[in-house]
Amino acid sequence: MSVILTRRQFFKVCTTGLATSSVAALGFTPNAALAEVREFKLIGAKETRNTCPYCSVSCGVLMYSLGSNAKNAKQEIFHIEGDPDHPINRGTLCPKGAALLDFVRSSSRLRQPEYRPSGASDWQRISWEDAFERIARHMKNDRDRNFVATNEQGATVNRWLSCGMLAASASSNESGYLTHKFARSVGLLAFDNQARV
């Protein structure tokens, strides 16, 4: 026998109900309240949990945004603070974290892949596809030139020491696992992940 009852009684509080609510039943007039409601309009806000991207402490943050209530409407972040429920920082943030809003809104924030050819002074916008291609090409060339398969004693070491990798702070266990697999399988030793704590 189940001893815990699920008591999920939801309530409908609406304009038509007001005429049969306690307000009317007790002899008060609900007219002013009803007239007021017709003039009001709702606005939508969101509170979104995230992880501060700055360092490996990985503090929890709450990001407040405003926007129309329409589905998929663009929300504008207007405030960021420490997440009071987060076990690591319990609502606190360091000065860098406290300035996250400026980071989000920065006019110099990088919003798409850009490329500056050697010798040139200007950055030019390139596609993600191009960016992946170029990075992969550079890495492959570097690895082909510098990969160390064996040491002086002839033992197999498979090191690639001329390239390093730094991963993000807000990684899940799963993305951390995949990142690690990738880095080690190509022989990278210089490898750090901000989410290591």
Added chain:
Amino acid sequence: MPDSVLAGGVPSIPEFRPIQKTVFAERAQRLRDLAQGHAMQEYLLFASAVARAQAGELELFPDTPVPDRARLEHCQRNGLPPLSIDSPPHVGWQNGLQRLLDALNQEALPPRAAQIVTTLHDADAAALERDRANVLAGAYAEIDPGRAPFIGAALQVHWAKMALRLGKSGRSAGVEFGLCPVCGSPPVVSVIQTGGAKQGLRYLVCSLCASQWHVVRVKCTACASTKGVSYLFIEGGTDAVKAECCDECKTYLKILYLDKDNRMESTADDLATLALDMLVDEKGFRRVGPNLLLSPG
């Protein structure tokens, strides 16, 4: 900032905030302040008078039986609310109701309300028990909306007396998510607290016994979903009160931000923001918990 933070530690979250003895007096005062120039001025003044009568009744504090130690331990072991609304209350609540009605100034009430007070004075015990069961079950279709606030107010004081006697020992961990760990009732609102270790944390306030318990923010208080939670409020109005709406189960509960207005009181400010309820209803959301001082009809 708590000392434990300064010392380099992370303070633990206070999971439970027992009812305070001043709850009804503060509610009465807040309702009176809110009534000034409000579209529901008269109803808020009525609710204020009821809350003042509740404060007086709480002062009397007659012997209200509470569960013994063995019962408390049993509840805490099994995740049951010790003052469960499933156990019929001591009949003393009906005497409390009569004293509450006596404390109201009948001449200040509209004729219809005065009439209901008289009817309740003369009501037999069995009828009042039926009202009690309907209010606690949230079965507002079954109860006269004129009687509901008086019955609700009497039950609030009765449970407040018991919850006050038990204090922190009245809480049972492991009670069903979203329900009061003391009595198993749904919440009236949730409140973002300020100050010390509770700064920025969200507590649900029991609609019946006024106990407060911690629930992580940005999480539906009905279905525990963290997806599709949004906050609706009235454009150009206060942003200190919002409706926390869940797209997963289509329910909402109001959330009061004390950091934006620290004068707010759960039940009072909920009543004074009925317009928000009516607008959110039009978006298709149902309310998670009742305000016992008003039957929505």
